[in-house]
Amino acid sequence: MNLYKKVLNRFLSSSNTLARYSVKVRRNYRIKKFWDRDKQIVELGGGRYPINKENLNVDVLNHYTTDIVADMLQGLPFQDNTIDKITSVALLSNFSIKDLRKILIECRRVLKQGGELEINDVALNKVFDYYQVHGCDDKVLIAINGTQRDKYDIHLCVLDSTRLMQELHQAGFIEMKELTDPIKVGDRTQETQDGVNFSMRIRCQKNTT
Ligand SMILES: C[S@@+](CC[C@H](N)C(=O)[O-])C[C@H]1O[C@@H](n2cnc3c(N)ncnc32)[C@H](O)[C@@H]1O
Numbered sequence: 774m775n776l777y778k779k780v781l782n783r784f785l786s787s788s789n790t791l792a793r794y795s796v797k798v799r800r801n802y803r804i805k806k807f808w809d810r811d812k813q814i815v816e817l818g819g820g821r822y823p824i825n826k827e828n829l830n831v832d833v834l835n836h837y838t839t840d841i842v843a844d845m846l847q848g849l850p851f852q853d854n855t856i857d858k859i860t861s862v863a864l865l866s867n868f869s870i871k872d873l874r875k876i877l878i879e880c881r882r883v884l885k886q887g888g889e890l891e892i893n894d895v896a897l898n899k900v901f902d903y904y905q906v907h908g909c910d911d912k913v914l915i916a917i918n919g920t921q922r923d924k925y926d927i928h929l930c931v932l933d934s935t936r937l938m939q940e941l942h943q944a945g946f947i948e949m950k951e952l953t954d955p956i957k958v959g960d961r962t963q964e965t966q967d968g969v970n971f972s973m974r975i976r977c978q979k980n981t982t
Contacts, residue, residue, distance in 0.1 A: 796837070803840050804829065812857040815883075817845060817876075818864030822958045828860065833925055846872055851883040859884060862893040862958050865937075866928045867919065873930055877944035884979040890946060893956045896973035897933040903969060916971045934973045946977040 807813060807829045816823050819830035823838055831850065832839040843850045846868075859880050865873050880890050900916045907913070919928035932940070938949045952974040 800840055807840070813855065814858045814860070815851070815856050817849075817859060817861040817880075818867070819862070824860060824862060824956060824958055834923070845876055845879065849876075849879045849883050853882055854885050856883045856888060857885055858889040858891070860891045860893070862956060864894070865892055866894050866931045867925060869929045870940075874940065874944065877940060877946070881945045881979050886979065886981045888979045889976060890941070890979070891974070891976045892937065892941075893972055893974045894937070895928070895931050895971045897931045897936075899971045899973070900931065903971070912969055912971075934975055937973070937975055938977075941975065941977050945980045947980040948978040950976045952976060 810827075814825075814828045816825070816828040816830050818832055819828070819838065820832055820834065821836050821838055823830040829840045830838055831841045831843055831845065833842065833844045835842050841850055865876070868876060877890075884890065895916045900913055904913050917928060917931055919926050921927055934951050938951075941949060954974070955970055955972045956974060
């Protein structure tokens with residue numbers, strides 16, 4: 774993280790009223806700009822490293838880069854049929870299968886007709902392939918259990934692309950595609966740890982029927 778972001782995060786976490794006010798103004802401005810755009814693109818759980826500054830970042834933690842602080846297990850903070858695209862990176866593996874299903878249903882609810890959902894996450898089969906060769910090293914531990922930097926950073930459900938597509942289908946998504954190029958997040962490529970790529974990338978659409 775660059776120095777500028779470090780200072781802003783420190784500023785944000787301070788109890789200073791002015792700091793909190795300026796963050797509120799910035800968030801309101803970004804939310805307004807988001808609704809003024811032709812396309813509404815939301816990133817769920819973008820945390821400190823959202824993919825794109827233009828997207829609206831919804832996260833449970835109050836980072837400088839969070840635009841809406843919300844626990845998505847309480848529902849997504851949007852009206853029905855209002856969002857064009859939802860993306861997430863390294864998020865869904867943080868939830869139990871039951872909660873993941875709830876979140877997929879919520880994504881479907883807020884997406885417009887034909888809206889797109891793109892999920893980037895750890896792929897269980899890739900971790901297993903790596904494990905067969907290297908055994909249970911730190912990369913495997915992190916991929917299976919999460920980095921565990923905070924109470925939200927724990928993996929409860931690591932799927933492979935086939936299972937994820939089944940879950941998406943059940944939640945009312947169609948046109949499933951597995952993309953081969955891993956997504957870039959900030960300075961790193963998702964789930965690439967020292968050159969090891971454990972990621973899967975699935976794109977699909979809301980079924981309108
Ligand atoms: C492993 S981090 C990934 C962050 C970022 N997408 C990246 O790739 O660096 C998971 C993110 O999901 C957020 N998160 C976890 N549980 C959440 C919840 N219930 N509601 C909203 N955000 C949540 C965490 O705060 C964290 O920022």
